[in-house]
Amino acid sequence: MENRINIQFFFLPKLLLPFLPTLTFPTNSKEFLPSTFWKQLRHQKSNSLITMASKLQETYKQQGFLTDLPVLDEVELRAARNAFAELEKEFGEDYTQYSLHNVHLQYPWVMGLTKHPKLMEVIKTILGPHVILLDSRFICKYPALRPANIQENEGETKPEKKTGQSGLPYVAWHQDMRYWGITGGPVVSVWLALDDSLKENGALRVIPGSHCSGMFPHRQATQSGNMLSVNQEIPDELVQVDEAVLCPLLAGSMSIHDGFLVHASDPNTSQRRRCGFVIRYVPTCAYPIQDPDRPRKFPAAKLISGTDQFNHFSDKST
Incomplete structure (x- = not known):
């Protein structure tokens, strides 16, 4: 009986391996x-x-989304986490929670994450070969129930409530496109996990298929603690919460979602940080909506793949 070698394409994301055939070759002929x-x-x-x-x-x-896509290997992940730890030391957690915006312009290691071959393989599959890096931001949910937030009550230590507690950082139900104001092409948002992202520390929740329903009405959030820049939210009565899907990720993997997908995340009620790198990409055919009441500029936009025949963004040097 012949000995045979089985070969699969292990360099591809594990989510995709079931779609690939195994090649077999005889070793003694x-x-x-x-x-x-x-x-x-x-x-x-x-x-x-x-x-x-x-x-x-x-x-x-x-x-409207894909999840559990491996990107960083152990060495790459360790390097990224160590580099981010230096930013935490330099700026402090209050700043690194949400204010490390478009630092791909300052730090080569951050730009390297935006161009990672495994990440870009998926992005180009969705958007095509001509892609602009629109924007990036690190988002960290630090543990909400740390010792400073523990309340003493008649000699008994009691943590604050996990949900519904005013002030605990969370992300309300929303659509990215409400904020970005892009037309002419889709926006793809990436969450590249530097930490494990699980239910306990506030992993992403999505409403599958909601990107097909167009733009939902948004309002100012009614609960404090919303981490979104303009404090927007979709009213609860418009969100089919019973259809929500949790998207847990191990550190080094990513999820991606469409700009119209309804999504949110709960407070981090664990003792572990949840840090991720959010990157947004558009095809070169996309362009900002012209709104005199809220002009949108994207000075950090970079052409990251292919060529740009449209010139819709201010700075796209590779």
């Missing part, structure tokens, strides 16, 4: 020649990648 092997590999790899891309696109089109 003349069939296993380099030229024959690579011809078969190129043929099957090409077909598999086409199938993979098609399934990715279809899932994203229907659901």
Whole structure:
């Protein structure tokens, strides 16, 4: 009986491996020649990648998001976490919670994250080859129930309530497109996890398929603690919360979602930080909505893949 070698494409995200065939080659015959092997590999790899891309696109089109996509290996993750720790030391947690905005312009290691090959492989599958990096921001939910937030009551230590407690940082139900004001093409938002993102520390929640319903009405949030820049929220009665899906991530992996997808995240009620790098990409055909009441400029925009024949953004040097 022949010994055979099984080969799969382990460099691709684990989510995609079920879509790929396994190639088998005999190890004790003349069939296993380099030229024959690579011809078969190129043929099957090409077909598999086409199938993979098609399934990715279809899932994203229907659901509005993809999750659990590995990006950083252990070495890359450790380097990113160490570099971020230096920013925490320099600026302090009050600042790094939400104010590290567009620092890809300042730090090469941050720009490197935005261009990571595994990340860009998925982005280009969704948006095509010509892509602009629109904006980036680190978002950290530090533990809400740290010792400073523990209240003493008649000698008994009691933590603040996990939910519904005024002031605990959370992200209200919203759509990114309400804030960004982009038209002519989709906005894709990435959450690249530097820490494990789980239910206990406020992982992303999404409403699958909600991106197909257009723009929802937004209002000013009625509960304090909303981390969104303009304090927006979709009224609870308009959100089908019973259909919400939690998107837990291990550190080094990412989720992506459409700019119209309704999403939110709860307070971090664990003792662990939840830090992620949010990156937003658009195809080069996209452009800002002209609104005199709220002009939108994107000075940090960079052409990150392909070429730009439209010139819709102010600075797109690669």
